[in-house]
Amino acid sequence: MAKIINKRFIIPVLILFAIVFPFVTQNDYFIHVMTLSFIWMIGVYGLNLLAGYTGYLSLAHAGFFAVGAYSLGLLTVKAQMNFWLAFVLALIITSVLGFLIGLIALRTKEHFFAIYTLCVGYILYLIIDKWDSLTEGVRGLIGIPAPGNIGPISFETPLSQYYLVLAILLVVILIIYRIVHSLTGRTYIAIRNSEDLAQTIGISTMKNKLEVFVLSTFFAGLSGALYASFIRFIGPDIGNIVITFDLLTYLLIGGIGTLSGPIVGTVLVVWISQQLQFLQDYRMLIFGPILTLLVIFYPRGIAGSIAGWNVKRAEKKIAKAQQDERFSQSPISAENQVKEG
Amino acid sequence: MFLETKSLSKKFGGLTAVNNVDFTVEKGKINAIIGPNGAGKSTFFNLISGFHPPSSGSIILKGQDITRLPPNKIAEMGIARTFQTTNLFEQSTVLDNVVVGHRLRTKSNLLDAVLRTKRLKREEEQCREKALEVIRFTGLEKVAGKLVGSLTQEEKKRTAFALALATEPEIVFLDEPAAGVNPDETEGLAQLMKKMVDKGITVCLIEHKMQMIMKLADKIMVLNYGEKIAEGTAEEIQNDPAVIKAYLGGSASA
Numbered sequence: 319m320a321k322i323i324n325k326r327f328i329i330p331v332l333i334l335f336a337i338v339f340p341f342v343t344q345n346d347y348f349i350h351v352m353t354l355s356f357i358w359m360i361g362v363y364g365l366n367l368l369a370g371y372t373g374y375l376s377l378a379h380a381g382f383f384a385v386g387a388y389s390l391g392l393l394t395v396k397a398q399m400n401f402w403l404a405f406v407l408a409l410i411i412t413s414v415l416g417f418l419i420g421l422i423a424l425r426t427k428e429h430f431f432a433i434y435t436l437c438v439g440y441i442l443y444l445i446i447d448k449w450d451s452l453t454e455g456v457r458g459l460i461g462i463p464a465p466g467n468i469g470p471i472s473f474e475t476p477l478s479q480y481y482l483v484l485a486i487l488l489v490v491i492l493i494i495y496r497i498v499h500s501l502t503g504r505t506y507i508a509i510r511n512s513e514d515l516a517q518t519i520g521i522s523t524m525k526n527k528l529e530v531f532v533l534s535t536f537f538a539g540l541s542g543a544l545y546a547s548f549i550r551f552i553g554p555d556i557g558n559i560v561i562t563f564d565l566l567t568y569l570l571i572g573g574i575g576t577l578s579g580p581i582v583g584t585v586l587v588v589w590i591s592q593q594l595q596f597l598q599d600y601r602m603l604i605f606g607p608i609l610t611l612l613v614i615f616y617p618r619g620i621a622g623s624i625a626g627w628n629v630k631r632a633e634k635k636i637a638k639a640q641q642d643e644r645f646s647q648s649p650i651s652a653e654n655q656v657k658e659g
Numbered sequence: 660m661f662l663e664t665k666s667l668s669k670k671f672g673g674l675t676a677v678n679n680v681d682f683t684v685e686k687g688k689i690n691a692i693i694g695p696n697g698a699g700k701s702t703f704f705n706l707i708s709g710f711h712p713p714s715s716g717s718i719i720l721k722g723q724d725i726t727r728l729p730p731n732k733i734a735e736m737g738i739a740r741t742f743q744t745t746n747l748f749e750q751s752t753v754l755d756n757v758v759v760g761h762r763l764r765t766k767s768n769l770l771d772a773v774l775r776t777k778r779l780k781r782e783e784e785q786c787r788e789k790a791l792e793v794i795r796f797t798g799l800e801k802v803a804g805k806l807v808g809s810l811t812q813e814e815k816k817r818t819a820f821a822l823a824l825a826t827e828p829e830i831v832f833l834d835e836p837a838a839g840v841n842p843d844e845t846e847g848l849a850q851l852m853k854k855m856v857d858k859g860i861t862v863c864l865i866e867h868k869m870q871m872i873m874k875l876a877d878k879i880m881v882l883n884y885g886e887k888i889a890e891g892t893a894e895e896i897q898n899d900p901a902v903i904k905a906y907l908g909g910s911a912s913a
Contacts, residue, residue: 493773497769500767500772500779501772501779501782501783501786502769502772504758505762507748511748511749511751512747512748514710515742515822516759517729518708518730518739519734519763520734520735520762520763521759522729529769
C-alpha cells in the first residue's frame with residue numbers, strides 16, 4: 319500500500335483530478351472556489367520559498383499581492399493597455415519594488431525582519447487606500463478585463479479561466495520544484511539552517527536572500543494579477559494584513575518548507591471555511607482552536623508531519639536491516655549483545 | 660610567508676580582545692593557538708575569517724591584503740574554518756551538509772535551476788563527488804545518510820571537518836576540534852589533522868588539550884589577555900616562563 323502512494327503515482331493523479339474536476343462537479347460555484355484556491359496557492363508558494371526554505375518570514379506579502387493586482391488593474395482600466403502586456407508589466411513592477419524593499423529589509427533578521435516587513439505591508443496598503451486619484455481609494459477599481467485571448471483561445475468563461483490558472487499554477491510548482499531540488503535550493507536551505515555557517519562556506523548570503531525575496535514577491539504579484547483579472551474588481555482590502563495572515567495560515571497548516579504544503583493547506587482551509595460559511599464570523603471559533611492545536615502538535619504542518627513519519631519509518635527500517643545483518647553475519651557479536659542486554 | 664597578521668587588534672567597546680598580534684601561519688604545518696579562557700583565541704579566528712572587522716592591523720594571505728573582505732570572499736580565497744560549538748545543519752544528512760560545502764566553487768544560478776541546464780547537472784555531480792571524497796577522507800562513509808542531529812560528538816566534529824574540506828581550502832582554522840570527545844577519539848582526530856597536512860592543507864587550530872597540542876603542533880602561539888606572550892615549538896613553549904606564569908599564575912621563578 320505504502321508503495322503505491324509514492325510521488326510518481328500521486329502527482330499525475332492529482333493533476334488528472336484537477337483537470338477533470340470541473341466535469342465532475344459541474345457546479346460553477348465550486349469551480350470558482352477552486353480557481354481562487356489555485357490563485358492563493360501561487361502566493362503561498364512565493365511565501366514558502368522565502369519563509370519556508372530561506373527562513374525569512376515576510377509579512378509584506380499581501381502588500382505585494384495588492385501591488386500586482388493594482389498594477390494590472392490600473393494599466394488595463396486606466397491606461398487601456400493590452401492585457402498581457404499589462405500582466406507582464408505588473409509582474410515587473412512588483413519584482414522591482416520587491417528588489418528595492420528587499421535591499422533594506424534584508425539587513426534585518428528574524429523577528430526584526432518580520433516586524434519590518436509587517437510595516438512595509440501596511441504602508442503599501444495605506445498608499446493604495448489613501449491615494450484616491452490613482453487607485454480610486456475605497457471605491458476600488460471596477461471593470462478589470464478578463465485575461466486577453468491567446469491566439470484562438472479566449473478566457474471569458476469560468477471554465478477557461480480555471481484551466482488558465484491551473485496551467486500557470488503547474489508551471490509555478492515546476493519552477494519551485496526545480497529550484498528547491500538544485501544547488502540554488504540547497505544554498506537557500508543552508509541560509510535558513512545557519513546564516514553564519516552558510517557564509518563561512520563561501521555563500522554570499524545577501525545576494526541569495528535578495529534573489530529569493532524578489533522571486534517571492536514575483537509570485538505574490540503573479541497571484542495578485544491573476545486575482546484581479548479573475549474577480550474583475552479590486553479594493554484596498556486585498557492589501558490588508560489579514561490577507562498576509564490568510565496566506566500564512568494556509569502555509570502553516572499545509573506545512574512550511576514543504577513542496578506540497580501550500581496545496582494541502584490552501585485547499586483544506588478554503589474548503590473548510592466554505593463549508594462553515596453558514597456560521598458566518600463564528601467559524602473563527604472553530605478555526606482558532608484547530609489552528610492552535612495544529613501549530614502546537616504538528617509544527618511542520620500536515621505535509622511536513624507526514625514526511626517526518628516517512629523519514630522515521632525509513633530510518634527504523636534501515637536500523638533494523640543493519641541489526642539483522644549483524645545478527646546473521648557475526649554470531650559472536652550477537653551473543654555479546656544478548657549478554658549486554 | 661603564507662598567512663600573516665600584522666599588529667592585529669580588536670576592541671569591543673572598552674575591552675581589547677586581541678591586542679597587536681603579529682602571527683604567521685606556516686604553510687604545510689600544524690599551527691596551534693593556545694591560551695587561558697578568554698584570551699582572545701576565538702576572536703582572533705573570527706578576525707581572520709572575516710566575521711569581525713579588526714579595529715586595526717592587517718591580515719595578509721599570500722601577499723594579498725584580505726583584512727576587510729566578507730566571510731564568503733575569504734572562504735573563496737581558500738580559508739575554511741570550523742566553529743567551537745559544532746555549527747552544522749542539524750536537520751539534514753551528513754551528505755547533504757557536505758554537498759553544499761562545495762557550492763562556492765560552482766557557478767550555476769537561479770536560471771540554471773529553473774531550466775535544469777547541463778551546467779547545473781554537471782556541477783551537481785561535481786558537488787556530490789567532492790562530498791563523497793571528503794566523507795571518505797574523514798571516515799564518515801557509514802553515517803553519510805544519517806541526520807547530523809543524531810550523530811555522536813566525534814562524528815559531528817568530523818562532519819565539520821568534511822564541510823570545511825569541501826570548500827577546497829588551502830588552510831583550515833579549527834576552533835577546539837577535540838572539545839568534548841574522549842581520548843581515543845581525540846587521537847583519531849589528531850590523525851585526521853595529520854592526514855590533512857599530508858594532503859597539502861595547512862592547519863591552524865585552537866585547542867585546550869595540551870597533551871595533544873604538544874605532540875601535534877609544529878608551531879604554537881600563546882595568547883593571554885589578547886596579547887601574544889610566546890611563540891615557538893612545543894619545547895620552547897613548555898619552558899617559557901611567561902607561559903608558565905599565565906597558566907599557573909604567580910611568579911615565573913617559583
